[in-house]
Amino acid sequence: MQKFQRIKRELFRMNSTPTQGISCTPKDENTLDVLTAVIIGPQCTPYENGTFQLEIHIPDKYPFVPPMIKFVTPIYHPNIDNAGRICMDNLKMPPKGTWAPQIALENLLISIRLLMTNPNPDDPLMPDIAEEYKSSREQFESKAREYTKKYAIIGEPSTLLRKRDKELTHTVVEDISGDTARVDEQKRFGQDKMD
Template identity: 45%
Template sequence: MAVVREKRLQREWEILQRQPPPFVHAWPRSADVLDQVEAIIEGAPDTPYAGGRFRVQVTVPARYPFEPPLVRFLTPIYHPNIDSAGRVCLDLLQMPPQGSWRPSANLIAVLAALQQLLVEPNPDDALEADIARVFRSNREAFERTAHEWTLRHAHE
């Protein structure tokens, strides 16, 4: 099983190097340890996260691809689906029946989904209920606060 996992990770890294998702930069923590990933997710234009560079840590479990990777934002972010500890609520990162993780998914899909989550927060599946409430009831206040956090924490 470990050999299959390592070959798969190697193949995924080769694809990721050739065709990274838009606004995503990722690299293994070290050349010989492909299951510890560091990434930068850039905030897309026309979002309150525009111009921000959000550091993310991805840990690939021993049972990958039968279990999803563990993801944590290291950069503080004002977002309904990301809590103050950096944990992410994203369907793709959960096992069925609560989530949609499948062994056919990969790190590229996970990184692209994280970037998309910055474009389209999901207040109906929030980790931060207060932020979700602001998102739903006062979008302007949400965007202003998210932008302020981006300026404060995600500009390098």
């Protein structure tokens, strides 16, 4: 029960005051165990204009155990493997990681977006890509751009985000008190801050 109240509260907060370049919604309206997140590739990176989909599995012991997050959209990155798994301290339990129950899903998505801007080649999941990042940055960026163009560019990010839930003009999110907030789609995805 605590898990679902926490997820509802986090989704409500993220949708009512969206952060630029990220969004998160339930994958299935009947459960909060699996969420879908979208990250827009940060500007001035090889991922710019890419729309990256991630899947978030919420464990039963959340928030005392970190969620499992993986990229569904292929990405060329030293800290993200071919299965979409992400090497990031915030996603690991101590002592090897820094997960704490106070960390919100929004903070994790922001951290992942920052990791896209600043890879950590010293703690890679993909050693070959990490070595390329260190020794031949131009070649790394060229390959990362190719991957982005091939797998993550579907159209202009703002157009894609407006199309995403085309059948819904508004998203209804219940907060833990049972109140309802209507958040228009443009605000939900942070487009009001991007345009």
